[in-house]
Amino acid sequence: MKEYNDYFAANKDLWNQRTMVHKDSSFYNLEGFKKGDTVLTPIELNELGDVNGKTMLHLQCHFGMDSLDWARRGAAVTGVDLSDEAIKEASQLNDELGLKATFICCNVYDTSAHVTELFDIVFTSYGTIGWLPDLQPWATMIVERLKPGGTFYLAEFHPVVWMFDDDFTHIKYAYENREVIVTENQGTYTDRTAAITGKEYSWNHSISEVLNALIGAGLQLRLFNEHMYSPYSCFRNMVETEKGQWHIKGMEGKLPMVYSLKAIKAE
Numbered sequence: 001m002k003e004y005n006d007y008f009a010a011n012k013d014l015w016n017q018r019t020m021v022h023k024d025s026s027f028y029n030l031e032g033f034k035k036g037d038t039v040l041t042p043i044e045l046n047e048l049g050d051v052n053g054k055t056m057l058h059l060q061c062h063f064g065m066d067s068l069d070w071a072r073r074g075a076a077v078t079g080v081d082l083s084d085e086a087i088k089e090a091s092q093l094n095d096e097l098g099l100k101a102t103f104i105c106c107n108v109y110d111t112s113a114h115v116t117e118l119f120d121i122v123f124t125s126y127g128t129i130g131w132l133p134d135l136q137p138w139a140t141m142i143v144e145r146l147k148p149g150g151t152f153y154l155a156e157f158h159p160v161v162w163m164f165d166d167d168f169t170h171i172k173y174a175y176e177n178r179e180v181i182v183t184e185n186q187g188t189y190t191d192r193t194a195a196i197t198g199k200e201y202s203w204n205h206s207i208s209e210v211l212n213a214l215i216g217a218g219l220q221l222r223l224f225n226e227h228m229y230s231p232y233s234c235f236r237n238m239v240e241t242e243k244g245q246w247h248i249k250g251m252e253g254k255l256p257m258v259y260s261l262k263a264i265k266a267e
């Protein structure tokens with residue numbers, strides 16, 4: 001993946017800047033989380049089910065809120081993320097809450113060089129695979145880190161959403177992964193006016209690319225769902241039709257906003 005190192009370095013810098021804004025944002029509700037609010041959404045809670053007593057590897061865990069939510073539900077969690085600021089925050093939060101999660105700073109592609117344990121569950125969600133240029137080595141690493149019979153779970157924004165311009169007025173990008181998408185940053189999804197600067201580099205991944213990467217690495221698909229709402233208000237021009245169900249204004253119920261899947265490593 002050496003050819004992508006400049007892109008990863010730029011993205012790391014941006015995620016470090018974002019972490020400092022996100023941790024104090026109402027979007028992430030860190031104070032509520034510390035008091036016991038859940039930050040996981042009904043999608044993964046219903047589809048992944050009981051994690052008590054399970055070991056879990058959380059890929060691209062950001063500053064650890066979802067990881068620690070799973071830990072509060074009884075999972076033994078290891079989180080990995082590219083951003084050293086995010087991992088620092090996650091580790092502090094873990095200590096403050098008296099939990100026993102482990103956090104490791106690394107590129108997700110290098111996970112197996114840093115983590116040798118095998119897990120019952122590998123989990124990743126909402127805004128992760130778009131930072132990855134190639135899903136084949138990612139899927140190979142997931143299989144490497146799962147126990148036989150273990151579960152991979154992904155909840156992600158639907159590739160259709162990433163075809164639009166920021167204001168959702170027209171289709172700007174191809175559905176499939178054709179090339180790196182370079183964007184000049186203005187703020188972040190928790191604060192559009194935040195003083196965050198720099199280019200970001202991302203890739204669109206069609207549903208077939210995701211499924212073929214996982215199947216090609218040897219996983220067996222057990223669940224696949226498309227959700228017509230987003231559990232997060234993280235794009236511009238969104239409206240909430242029911243509590244926790246967000247849509248692009250004017251396209252309510254017409255666009256798939258999120259998909260989720262579960263796949264098993266054979267025994």
Ligand SMILES: C[S@@+](CC[C@H](N)C(=O)[O-])C[C@H]1O[C@@H](n2cnc3c(N)ncnc32)[C@H](O)[C@@H]1O
Nearest residue numbers: 015060062081082083106107108125126127131
């Ligand atoms: C939108 S957040 C993801 C997760 C979660 N839904 C959340 O909001 O807390 C994306 C995360 O991916 C991480 N990331 C981006 N590229 C990465 C890479 N190549 N390897 C590991 N982590 C990466 C970023 O540092 C960031 O913390």
